[in-house]
Amino acid sequence: MKDTTSLISVVDPFTEVNGRPVNTINPPVFKGSTVLFDCYEDFVRAMSGQYEGVCYGTDRLPTQRAFEDAIRSLEGGHLTRAFPSGISAIINTLLALTKSGDHILVCDNVYGPTARFCREVLSRYGVEFCFIPPEVGENIEEFILPQTRLIFLESPGSNTFEIQDIRAVTKVAAERGIVTVLDNTWATPLYLKPFELGVDISIQSATKYISGHSDLLLGTATVNKQYAETFERFYRVMELYASPDDCFAALRGLKTLSVRLKQHEKSALEIARWLQGVDLIDEVIHPALPGHPEHHLWQRDFAGSSGLFAFTLKRDCAEEKLAKFINTLELFGIGFSWGGFKSLVTAGKCQRSKASRYTGKTLVRLNIGLEDADDLRADLDKALGILR
Numbered sequence: 001m002k003d004t005t006s007l008i009s010v011v012d013p014f015t016e017v018n019g020r021p022v023n024t025i026n027p028p029v030f031k032g033s034t035v036l037f038d039c040y041e042d043f044v045r046a047m048s049g050q051y052e053g054v055c056y057g058t059d060r061l062p063t064q065r066a067f068e069d070a071i072r073s074l075e076g077g078h079l080t081r082a083f084p085s086g087i088s089a090i091i092n093t094l095l096a097l098t099k100s101g102d103h104i105l106v107c108d109n110v111y112g113p114t115a116r117f118c119r120e121v122l123s124r125y126g127v128e129f130c131f132i133p134p135e136v137g138e139n140i141e142e143f144i145l146p147q148t149r150l151i152f153l154e155s156p157g158s159n160t161f162e163i164q165d166i167r168a169v170t171k172v173a174a175e176r177g178i179v180t181v182l183d184n185t186w187a188t189p190l191y192l193k194p195f196e197l198g199v200d201i202s203i204q205s206a207t208k209y210i211s212g213h214s215d216l217l218l219g220t221a222t223v224n225k226q227y228a229e230t231f232e233r234f235y236r237v238m239e240l241y242a243s244p245d246d247c248f249a250a251l252r253g254l255k256t257l258s259v260r261l262k263q264h265e266k267s268a269l270e271i272a273r274w275l276q277g278v279d280l281i282d283e284v285i286h287p288a289l290p291g292h293p294e295h296h297l298w299q300r301d302f303a304g305s306s307g308l309f310a311f312t313l314k315r316d317c318a319e320e321k322l323a324k325f326i327n328t329l330e331l332f333g334i335g336f337s338w339g340g341f342k343s344l345v346t347a348g349k350c351q352r353s354k355a356s357r358y359t360g361k362t363l364v365r366l367n368i369g370l371e372d373a374d375d376l377r378a379d380l381d382k383a384l385g386i387l388r
């Protein structure tokens with residue numbers, strides 16, 4: 001069965017009326033802290049960790065479990081756990097798999113707060129980290145130390161969209177017992193199947209395409225069999241909780257994920273190709289365009305592209321001019337995050353630990369939403385006129 005069908009076809013009869021199942025095609029929202037036991041014996045079982053049912057709200061109520069199960073099956077992993085946000089999924093994965101004295105490798109193009117957590121928190125607990133090139137492949141060997149325990153990838157990476165050779169990295173890592181983690185938010189599990197490429201843990205910020213409506217924060221970590229027990233033990237101790245309302249909304253988002261993604265992909269490509277022909281633009285950075293440095297890897301590993309990409313300008317303009325360009329846009333909101341129905345724009349200098357082709361350049365990042373692509377293009381065209 002194709003992902004598109006399996007996303008739609010799950011119907012869970014959660015309740016009964018007069019002995020008949022009530023088959024709403026969406027699950028109910030289970031909310032609660034206290035969950036009553038049928039009898040004292042079950043309570044005693046729960047106290048000794050022998051009870052198979054749900055003991056408490058943080059034990060994951062059925063709505064959260066339904067959401068986790070849907071993501072687990074899409075990603076193709078062994079176990080999924082939901083978190084209150086994408087960054088919370090990332091932070092807790094890093095904590096679950098490392099200990100004092102470990103060394104980890106982190107791609108230089110990861111989401112800023114991921115790197116900030118390594119720098120400002122992990123290092124305080126004796127976990128050293130080191131950046132690796134954003135387009136790393138089999139040269140990962142050069143960076144591995146005897147105490148390297150984990151490699152964190154994000155492909156394509158934040159704002160500059162470099163792609164790693166995930167297969168090459170996971171091969172080397174597996175041979176040495178190093179756990180590999182991939183932030184798979186850009187592609188979603190529809191356009192990249194991380195476990196087929198040998199990744200051990202896949203992260204989603206479900207805040208983005210999975211929910212799709214910019215109205216919640218939610219994250220997931222999906223783990224393979226090898227690391228499931230370690231991960232689950234940590235998760236239980238942390239007693240993390242993802243809101244049932246948010247899990248419900250994200251489950252609803254999943255039903256339309258494939259059609260939304262197709263539209264985001266189509267419009268983003270149309271606009272990216274058009275921008276390539278605009279005299280002011282230096283480089284359009286979009287993995288699905290043949291000129292992208294790792295386009296061959298995108299072609300090999302990905303089943304599609306989403307709606308987030310960036311461009312640089314031929315002549316970096318003064319801050320006031322850039323502000324004028326961005327303020328002139330009417331259909332693009334100025335704001336963080338992406339993956340929702342509304343088009344958004346952000347801009348900033350490329351921040352990397354090592355010099356890259358984008359060093360010193362201003363990157364304008366576009367989240368192409370679900371508005372009509374011709375309208376978006378006209379809006380960009382008008383605003384770009386300011387720079388002439």
Ligand SMILES: Cc1ncc(COP(=O)(O)O)c(C=O)c1O
Binds near residue numbers: 086087185186205208
């Ligand atoms: C690639 C990537 N990963 C993770 C996150 C964090 O997700 P959240 O906003 O759900 O914490 C973001 C947020 O922008 C992101 O761009």
